[in-house]
Amino acid sequence: MAKNVSGRPVRPQVVLEVLGREQLSAHLVRLTLGGPGMANFQDKDATDRYIKILFAKPELNLQPPYDLDELRKSLPGEDLPVRRTYTVRRADTQAQTIDVDFVVHGDQGLAGPWARDAQIGDTVCFSGPGGMYQPKPEFDYHFLVGDETAIPAIAASLEVMTEDMVGRVIIEVNDQNDEIELQAPAGVQIQWLHRGAPFTPEATVLEGAVREAEWPDGRVQVFCHGEREVMKSLRKYFHDERGVDRRDLSLSAYWAYGRAEDEFQAEKRSSVGQIFEEQPTGRG
Ligand SMILES: Cc1cc2nc3c(=O)[nH]c(=O)nc-3n(C[C@H](O)[C@H](O)[C@H](O)COP(=O)(O)OP(=O)(O)OC[C@H]3O[C@@H](n4cnc5c(N)ncnc54)[C@H](O)[C@@H]3O)c2cc1C
The missing domain is CATH 2.40.30.10 (Translation factors)
Known part of the structure; x- marks a missing residue:
């Protein structure tokens, strides 16, 4: 090689x-x-x-x-x-x-x-x-959260889940014309959120909806990816407030509002670009 x-x-x-x-x-x-x-x-x-x-x-x-x-x-x-x-x-x-x-x-x-x-x-x-995530059968509940950029990974994850898996999907898009059909086990609830506009920090409603969702009992595996500032807030929620272990939490910024990817990737080396104090994966 x-x-x-x-x-x-x-x-x-x-x-x-x-x-x-x-x-x-x-x-x-x-x-x-x-x-x-x-x-x-x-x-x-x-x-x-x-x-x-x-x-x-x-x-x-x-x-x-x-x-x-x-x-x-x-x-x-x-x-x-x-x-x-x-x-x-x-x-x-x-x-x-x-x-x-x-x-x-x-x-x-x-x-x-x-x-x-x-x-x-x-x-x-x-x-x-x-890549490194997949929904694991040993978890009691699967939470999958994101904006449009995470739809492909969430859709692929739902397709490999077995019928007995339960969980919740929350995806933020512009409006109903951006929704797609997702194949999921019956026990996985799917919720589409509408910003009513292209993404802006003011228009996003993802964090609020995730906080409002009922927190399940048992061991929760989380997949949560999207815009950087939203992910920082959701890191606080899942990790700091709900106590989800880092190993059970796949959470990263897939993009950053107002930043081309080159700039956004370079910023991962500084505090503005970091979701966790040190980066959990080599994803970027
Ligand atoms: C692991 C990983 C997986 C990803 N998978 C997907 C995927 O399957 N499909 C997908 O579409 N994206 C995905 N993304 C996100 C994608 O890499 C970024 O959106 C990327 O910035 C797009 O590049 P670009 O050249 O279009 O825009 P850039 O040149 O990077 O950015 C130009 C401008 O557009 C804005 N911008 C970038 N993306 C978006 C967006 N989605 N919505 C609104 N404004 C945006 C930027 O903030 C910037 O102002 C993924 C990212 C990661 C890290």
Whole structure:
């Protein structure tokens, strides 16, 4: 296996083609990716598995896979491919495809506008997957919480839950046009929250609804991901107030309001970007 500059083995980047697209809701588009590059895709046993998609400046005409160590020697920092993190919603081993569901959040950024405009035959290059969560049978109750960006991981998690599992899902979206059908065991209650507008710190209603939800008896496993400041408040709730153990709590910022992902990832090294005092996972 190839090694990076620090001598650590690196898995080859996966280069795939867009084979299909489907509008799942007003702001969620599914791209089905596949092709010969699937030979390099090593699936992971986690329902929040995520990939880091690399976006290169089109005018540089770089061809994937990208030799990032070499490119760092020849290109200024601002010309290097940048990463955007996305959940693998589904991997179909028979068809040799993966589905990735993108929130289309307007004209800002790279990945959202790219997914909105992606055409069949377009190329996608990524590293990963990483990830570590899955709903475990030894818990009495499963709490899954998030905004639009966590829908793919929550949907994938619900699909692997056994019929006897119980819990609650709370997802915040703009309005009912952003809801999708979720397959869940009968004992899992699903609650959609409507902000009535695109996300702003003023419009979000997620924390209030989570606090209002009845707290269950027994051992609770929590999956909670979304906008950074909301996640900081929910970390306080689940961890500090309800006493959920760190090991039972998958909670992180998937994005930060007003920050491009590069900036948001860099801030994880400072107090403004940290959800816990020290970061619990290597997710970002
Ligand atoms: C482990 C992990 C898994 C993730 N899985 C998914 C997934 O499956 N699907 C998905 O859509 N996202 C997912 N995300 C979130 C996604 O990586 C971010 O939303 C990312 O910032 C999008 O990149 P961009 O180039 O579109 O926007 P950026 O260039 O990063 O940001 C540009 C601007 O858009 C704003 N912005 C970014 N995302 C959103 C949003 N969702 N809503 C409103 N404003 C936004 C930023 O605050 C910034 O102001 C995941 C993140 C992580 C860490």
